[in-house]
Amino acid sequence: MRVNLTVNGRPQQADDVWEGESLLYVLRERLGLPGSKNACEQGECGSCTVRLDGVPVCSCLVAAGQAEGREVVTVEGLADLAGRRAEGGELAPVQQAFIDAGAVQCGFCTPGLLVAADEMLERNPNPSDEDIREALSGNLCRCTGYEKIMDAVRLAAARQQEAV
């Protein structure tokens, strides 16, 4: 089948899609956007988190056909998205904060965490620690022990507050 969708603001078309393919597979293998990750393909780890019409979802659990006509934002589109919110430059604030705080080790969880954290900060610009933990509880990280991820999200929030 053919799937038409908007990814990171650009209309995209994927051909010869087998009905069983996930949105994650189409992004990674057919649209050249491997930033969304394939850590479990079971909806447990959050590494494939993208926004579907603004809502964070595990793209491994979304059938490609379900994305027909919808808007998807992946990690590759975060900087542009931040730009549309008049934030940041080359990188979205949350991306820069992950680098600065040492929240990236192997980095495999990073894209999903970034999409989830960015969405939370959009809703809740001044989150408590417990708010951050709750919002990111669907994203597994095996390297960092999450402390630097907490630091990064706090840093991104603080920088956003300063910028306002």
Added chain:
Amino acid sequence: MTPMPADKAPTTISQGSQTKGGIGESTLRPDGTLKVTGEFAYSSDMWHEDMLWGQILRSTVAHAEIVSIDTGEALATPGVHAVMTYDDLPTAVRHYGLEIRDTPVLAHGKVRHHGEPVAIVAADHPETARRAAAKIRVEYRELPVITDEASATAPGAVLVHENREDHHARHVPHPNIVHRQPIVRGDAAAAARRADVIVTGDYTFGMQDQAFLGPESGLAVPEEDGGVHLYIATQWLHSDLRQIAPVLGLPEHKVRMTLSGVGGAFGGREDLSMQIHACLLALRTGRPVKIVYNRFESFFGHVHRHPATLHYEHGATRDGRVTHVKCRIVLDGGAYASASPAVVGNASSLSVGPYAIDDVDIEALALYTNNPPCGAMRGFGAVQACFAYEAQMDKLAKELGMDPVEFRQLNAMEQGTLMPTGQRVDSPAPVAELLRRVKAMPMPPERQWESSEGADVRQLPGGLSNTTHGEDVVRGVGYAVGIKNVGFSEGFDDYSTARVRMEVVGGEPVATVHTAMAEVGQGGVTVHAQIARTELGVAQVTIRPADTQVGSAGSTSASRQTYVTGGAVRNACELVRERVLETGRRRFGAYHPAWATAELRLEGGKVVTDGGEVLADLVDVLEGEAVEVEQEWRHRPTEPFDRRTGQGNGHVQYSFAAHRAVVEVDTALGLVKVVELACAQDVGKALNPLSVIGQIQGGTVQGLGMAVMEEIVVDPATAKVRNPSFTDYLIPTILDTPTIPVDVLELADDHAPYGLRGVGEAPTLSSTPAVLAAIRDATGLELNRTPVRPEHLTGTV
């Protein structure tokens, strides 16, 4: 960072401390931007024109003879390009293994564990490959399963491996024992008679999974010369290469290996997974072949941490001195040897912990069973022992009526202490100090979950399940400390290689560092650039991708890479610097006497004297010439342990961490919330403090997982894995994880580059027993197994 006492400052640093971005600074990862934008290419992201997808068919039973394999229907499936079984392997070399080549590339006549590879398929779509693999008909005749020590050594027990010829075969008491290492020092029996108090315990340690997030994956591309280029996520390129090439029947230079992005490792990528399978299919089809495991397959696709049963006896005098330790550690190695022999060496030599105990009687062994193969995981044999000896230390303290921390401090080893192996610990061993520091950290507030709006359930056991608002919740505090070796041990030639080049690019001196070190997330690439800046005084450092075009770096394991490949990079930089200075002397020596007389260094892109006087710009010295050195580097050699007594200087360096855990337990439901997990660790010298703390916190949380949630459950009747998914095998989420305050101590080891001490593993050891001790403190229960599950806390088991 905690200020270090001046008299303990490393004495080995003499060069270039003025260059920005050098060692000791928290410089940021060079791959950070790529990793946050999604552009960093992990092994599962590889893509090639005309690429096929590989799929592995795995055994559905744990132990069986293969009666027949019928690939006909699979081969006839449209889109399928190749199906291969054992009979299709191209050469007589059909097994691989880290130390013992006992693992079949594809099963031959027999499968020995659930999930063993039996056949491989290449097809034009991953789903086509999966469906074709499912059409391969394998007829099994099931055999009895060996699942524990009793079944492995019972009279007439089926042998997991018949006709063993490996170098451990002759000294083990039974063919179902991979390796056994006794250690005897002093006279434990006589010492036991001096003891006023003796405590014994039997402990059980579950099977932990590395659960790295990036699944096993890679892309094999056939090359025009008949060779193959493999883009792969691994911990040691050259070890892979040595195992892959003979199976393919290719000389090593025709198997080119490039490290792709590695999504974590933790020991789980020491063994081969899909490497040979992808290469075989690529060479068979003449097309690039990509294999990517899903999570289900990943649980079968790599070795796990050895589950263990441990028996300990400790004695002490009334005044709190440990008299002796007797222990027996039985590790389940599963169906293939993997790293079991080395894990046995660690478990035995580190079995009494960081304590000064002169009379010991120790035995550790690993079994061959039909359980999943076990091998390397962060902490490598030291983790299981630490869980048991720290439980014993608490038991002894309780029996003596002593404070558990003071009791540990009283028996703590220090520099100069002899290990059970007779090896003298010849660098700082601040065990008592780490305990003091971790105990001195401020405690988290009581009832921290209370707020003006009532209980914040997110901070309570059970969390958002909303199972308590504080009723039945009891707090406990526990301490533990551990000892881990750094580097490969027992006489292994544990070298690394670095190639460093210095040249002028765009009017600026630039250093290029090329090693085969596997960057798996630990930050080795960051540290290499820092070392080059410090040693060569340049701002710009390029880190070349790791591949087999340069000599071996050894494994990214055993907390060794900053020490060994870091040491190799420093050494190569020093050689480059000497040659640059020689060139400088030749060109400019006549103009300034300091060229001949002064101690010179490279700093800020210039040649400067000790006193800081600038002699020349590096740009002028190099003048279009490139200086390049490739050199192997070795740390002090180690020795094998004596087979009967276990004596020998077997380890390179020791590493120490201590934890304090604060937990809250809902005693009605058996739910645990870890409130805080504080750590103090000696790192010798923090080359990159930010990365060091990241390692300590990450290791700490893997230990937390082992304490309260992580376990691969294997059915004892069938040896089949029951929970191969992240739905059923739980690793800590950000909600399960507490704050982790870290106190870093830097006492230089004069034998190591910059005085550094390997960091990555020690925090994984003491974290688990600290959490267990805290749960015991809260509940009063004995808790002799880990992980602890709710039923262990509510008396329903």
